[in-house]
Amino acid sequence: MSKRSSSRQSLRTRNHKSSSTTANQRQEKQQLLQPIFEKACDAIAVTDDLGCLIEINAASCQLFGLSRKALVGKLLTDFTNADFNFERVRFSVQNGSQQTGELNLLRPDGIRREVEYTLTLNVVPHRHLVILRDITDRKEAAQDELWCQRQWVELFSEVTLKIRQSLQLKEILRATVTEVQRILQADRVLIYQVFPDGTGKAISEAVLPEYPHILDLEFPEEVFPEEYQQLYAQGRVRAIADVHNPDAGLADCLIEFIDQFDIKAKLIVPILQNLNSHQQNESKSQNQLWGLLIAHHCDRPRRWGNFELELMQQLADQISIALAQAQLLENLEEIVEVRTAELKDVNRNLQQEINDRMHAEEALRRSEEQLRLIANALPVLIAYVDKQQRYRFNNQAYEDWLGQSLTEIHGCHLQDVWGEDCYQRMHSHVEAALSGYVVTYENEIALKNGISRSVNITYIPHVDEQNTVKGFFSLVSDISDRKAIERMKDEFISVVSHELRTPLTSLHSALKILVTGRLGTLSTDGQQMLEIADENTERLVRLVNNVLDLQRIESGNFKMEKQACNAADLMIQATEAMQPMAQQHGVTLVTQPVDIQIWADSDYIVQALTNLLSNAIKFSSPSRTVWLTIEFVQQSEVLFSLRDEGQGIPQSKLESIFERFQQVDSSDSRKKGGTGLGLAICRKIIEQHEGRIWAESTLGEGSTFCFTLPALHS
CATH class of the missing domain: 3.30.565.10 (Histidine kinase-like ATPase, C-terminal domain)
Structure with a gap:
């Protein structure tokens, strides 16, 4: 056996061993994945190109409410709402990528479930993986939580409306404590005003009947020391779940004071007053602590939620606004005069801006008209296609070539204008253009009279300043005449090549015989000339064979x-x-x-x-x-x-x-x-x-x- 034969035999042996090893590894991998597939919590199914169920796991049977035997062979769309189309979803997903969406699952027992699906195409050729997750309970819980928050927001809106509708500060404060107590279900809600000397008193209160009143009760400075005032003036908020908890940081004397009012938990939010809200020339407003909005829980400790804390802060802000409004009433004339002057300046600037914009729009319209006239005069198809593959601009040539009005084409998808067969030929090039690449290719299109034309198509991406592709420009020119000339040229080359092949082959064979010396020997110069002739004849044979191969491939007269x-x-x-x-x-x-x-x-x-x-x-x-x-x-x-x-x-x-x-x-x-x-x-x-x-x-x-x-x- 030659070395080359031995090498081939060795290679075949290695290939056979490698194939056996690969088969064993594939079998081990399948044995490992099968239990995972069956015990997965999510419903897992394998479908064909039509969405027909080929393989499912136990979770799928539980989700559909049917046995495996009853499910295999059924279409996925048999159990979904009419809006879900498996083939449309599959065509929208590229190979190797995934798509996630939601659908309504209609079980045979009449139960409806909301399901999230993940589709992975071609896990093996023409086999697609679908993972289904039941999200019905999660959505219902989210809706319940949203409903609760909506109720709280509506209550807060009512409180805010009542505050805004009244100009009487006392009435605003009374409405605030009443509604806060109702919303928070607190035992006591009060507004405590801080005086400049450090003392203070409750000026508005809403309390349950079984607990003592604090309204109009004055508190000494020791209850609210200066360091507390400074912290609250900086926006400090305190939510104390248990006043007796050492971690709350309350002094013993303060605990003794609040125990007489049966306070177990408290929520304190500062009310800040903007002293310079009416002074427009101040670079920075100064905030001063006006008072506190306080909620008490008296029968037991209570942990205050984030939403309750946020609600109290927003209501405190509303009270601050009411205080500012009262302050503004005293300076109304000054404010009106200043604002009037500002509005006049704004109005003048706005009018100038409107005039400038009108001039710019007029110039833009003239420019667009000129561009459209130029585009309509050109004998090529010019268009702009957006990211969703819909036409946003077409020149007059589209109507002349396709017989569709520009109004009908505007906003239409490429597939709707060109048809499914033509769109399939251009789809990959469209995707490349939307990925940011300049694309040039040739295609065949049918005109309104049914005649097929060869065209050259160029896509130029439209990229914004952030390098995001917004769409692409499409230029289509008719190259049918050029193609016809090329076909004539190819036919001529083919005929000439076929006519040359036979005599060249005979001539080459004769020269080969002469070169071998079987028909006699030549002189050195003659032998050299004969070798040159043989070499050039062989080159001509290769040229003719290559021309015929290329012509056969380009003409399509071959089958791979x-x-x-x-x-x-x-x-x-x-x-x-x-x-x-x-x-x-x-x-x-x-x-x-x-x-x-x-x-x-x-x-x-x-x-x-x-x-x-x-x-x-x-x-x-x-x-x-x-x-x-x-x-x-x-x-x-x-x-x-x-x-x-x-x-x-x-x-x-x-x-x-x-x-x-x-x-x-x-x-x-x-x-x-x-x-x-x-x-x-x-x-x-x-x-x-x-x-x-x-x-x-x-x-x-x-x-x-x-x-x-x-x-x-x-």
């Missing part, structure tokens, strides 16, 4: 038989095929095959790899190395990379070399035997596999050719 392939096998086939050429040029081929499953036509991928290897070998100096590697770049893509140590490619040529008959240096390419079609064929093959191909290079250091192919998910 895609199937699951091992990328390592394709790499080995290509390198073995190019090994003789590499040895002839003194170039070393280094490959790093990896067992990755791809979905491709193996013959065409091997052709692309051999074309790239041939270029790398031809343009590499002797004793140089060419590397061929493969790796995952995403969960759904495989990256092939071929790196050489050749002369490199200028940056300006990195894109054009993939066009037909494009070469970096035509004179050098003729020496190497290049036709200028190999890379064009590679690009067509990779694009037919829904992949991408590109080149990266540094002059004097070498080049790297890369292409991607779809990975096959197990």
